[in-house]
Amino acid sequence: MRIAVGGFQHETNTFAPSKAELEDFTKGGGWPPLSRGEAMFGSIAGINLPAAGFVEAARERGWTPLPLAWAGATPSSYVTDEAFETIAGYMLDGLEHAGSLDAVYLDLHGAMVTESHEDGEGELLRRVRNLLGPDVPILVSLDLHANVTPEMMTLATALVSYRTYPHVDQAVTGKRAARLLDLWVERGGRGFASAFRQLPFLIPLTSGCSLIEPAKSLYDSLDSLEVEGVDSVSFNAGFSPADIHHAGPTVTVFGSDQAAVDAVADGLAASILAEEAAFAGDIMSAADGVAYAKGKASGADRPIVLADTQDNPGAGGNGDTVGLLAELVRQEAAGAALGLLYDPAAAEQAHQLGAGAEGDFALGSQSGLPGHEPLKVRARVAAVGDGRFTCTGPFYLGARMDLGPMARLRIGAVDVLIASKKVQAGDREMFRHLGLEPSECAILGLKSSVHFRAHFQPIAEEVVVVAAPGPNPVDHLALDYRNLRGGLRLMPNGPLSKGPVAAGAT
Numbered sequence: 001m002r003i004a005v006g007g008f009q010h011e012t013n014t015f016a017p018s019k020a021e022l023e024d025f026t027k028g029g030g031w032p033p034l035s036r037g038e039a040m041f042g043s044i045a046g047i048n049l050p051a052a053g054f055v056e057a058a059r060e061r062g063w064t065p066l067p068l069a070w071a072g073a074t075p076s077s078y079v080t081d082e083a084f085e086t087i088a089g090y091m092l093d094g095l096e097h098a099g100s101l102d103a104v105y106l107d108l109h110g111a112m113v114t115e116s117h118e119d120g121e122g123e124l125l126r127r128v129r130n131l132l133g134p135d136v137p138i139l140v141s142l143d144l145h146a147n148v149t150p151e152m153m154t155l156a157t158a159l160v161s162y163r164t165y166p167h168v169d170q171a172v173t174g175k176r177a178a179r180l181l182d183l184w185v186e187r188g189g190r191g192f193a194s195a196f197r198q199l200p201f202l203i204p205l206t207s208g209c210s211l212i213e214p215a216k217s218l219y220d221s222l223d224s225l226e227v228e229g230v231d232s233v234s235f236n237a238g239f240s241p242a243d244i245h246h247a248g249p250t251v252t253v254f255g256s257d258q259a260a261v262d263a264v265a266d267g268l269a270a271s272i273l274a275e276e277a278a279f280a281g282d283i284m285s286a287a288d289g290v291a292y293a294k295g296k297a298s299g300a301d302r303p304i305v306l307a308d309t310q311d312n313p314g315a316g317g318n319g320d321t322v323g324l325l326a327e328l329v330r331q332e333a334a335g336a337a338l339g340l341l342y343d344p345a346a347a348e349q350a351h352q353l354g355a356g357a358e359g360d361f362a363l364g365s366q367s368g369l370p371g372h373e374p375l376k377v378r379a380r381v382a383a384v385g386d387g388r389f390t391c392t393g394p395f396y397l398g399a400r401m402d403l404g405p406m407a408r409l410r411i412g413a414v415d416v417l418i419a420s421k422k423v424q425a426g427d428r429e430m431f432r433h434l435g436l437e438p439s440e441c442a443i444l445g446l447k448s449s450v451h452f453r454a455h456f457q458p459i460a461e462e463v464v465v466v467a468a469p470g471p472n473p474v475d476h477l478a479l480d481y482r483n484l485r486g487g488l489r490l491m492p493n494g495p496l497s498k499g500p501v502a503a504g505a506t
């Protein structure tokens, strides 16, 4: 079988400070840089990415994968029209020149919003479907944070989503898409029976983690729901900081028996709804979190992790807020280290000074968020690095990082690790690159909501989620939604969305 393979991944936080420009996709950073044609396979090989898993599974079956393009950028605000049109254009162009095709596989996120399209994936799928016609199967893998829309359900042949957050099963999900294509072929190209259910409340990012309850048991149950007549069951926790009509959690089920598919979808939706209160989660202020961690650290021989979730660059934060860092410095948290602070100017200054030198720095807050100021400190340059290293933890496994000039600054008893590209603190190699072994720190401040858990939870005494000021509020009531559908609860058991607000209204 000849199967076109492409990928276009962006998680759009419509409240975030900066848009995703074409350059953010071409340079990659935490993701492989944009690639097209044969180079695409080399660029994604060996990385925990859905497309890499699909290509591997396709070759094992003797299928011929044909490369379209693969592009991903760090989550941020809207994807610019230029970026969307260019990358979608590469995909469509590749399809037009691919010759006869038996199937298409697309590695998408599911929560992409562009300047012109609320449902970025729906728009891409519409164009692909228009080109291919109704008979060629389009298999799509999605992120667990997909805001799945009815259009995506209709346009794709089948959708299959990650079951882990941290997303350690991305490549595995690509393989599961190949398995669905097997079934499609076995049944002579008959379409799947499908069911789509939208849940009536938004889930805060930090409590969608599949390592903690209630999400853990729900995700663990999915395998056992794939009974006779049901091929694939996904629970998408959704991506809340997206001001679009179809934001929120969904259940998507595909199979061969409509009644069985519907029954499983209804049962899973009911199980999720029954856990609504437990999805509210537990959060501390930065001041309370640091004080708590200091108290705990004195009796522990493993680090206390403070997750700086509201500035998570994996959810649209710029990675440059300094609320938690300032609190660590103010409370003189001995043996504490915070990473990664996005500040190319400070990294450059540290490289100019050189390791061992001291200087006056104005750290972070470069993105101009209202109410945020740089942290002015005297610091010693403890280490510098070129930002190039390979990740070894389960989330970023194999990713070849290229974060530009990096530096570790020592402020009193606190270390801060600085990078020239924004990426979430999801791998211990980010610390080791600058000569710090994270397991030996007393307190670790990490700019991440959940992905850090894959590599850091095993070495942590305890994980505390803190809410220092930042663009990714844990409490959705702090977000000025204007496009959400009505009747959706903004937080678990919280108040209802007021529905779409007319343009010009306040």
Ligand SMILES: [Zn+2]
Binding pocket: 011, 143, 144, 145, 167
């Ligand atoms: Zn995700």
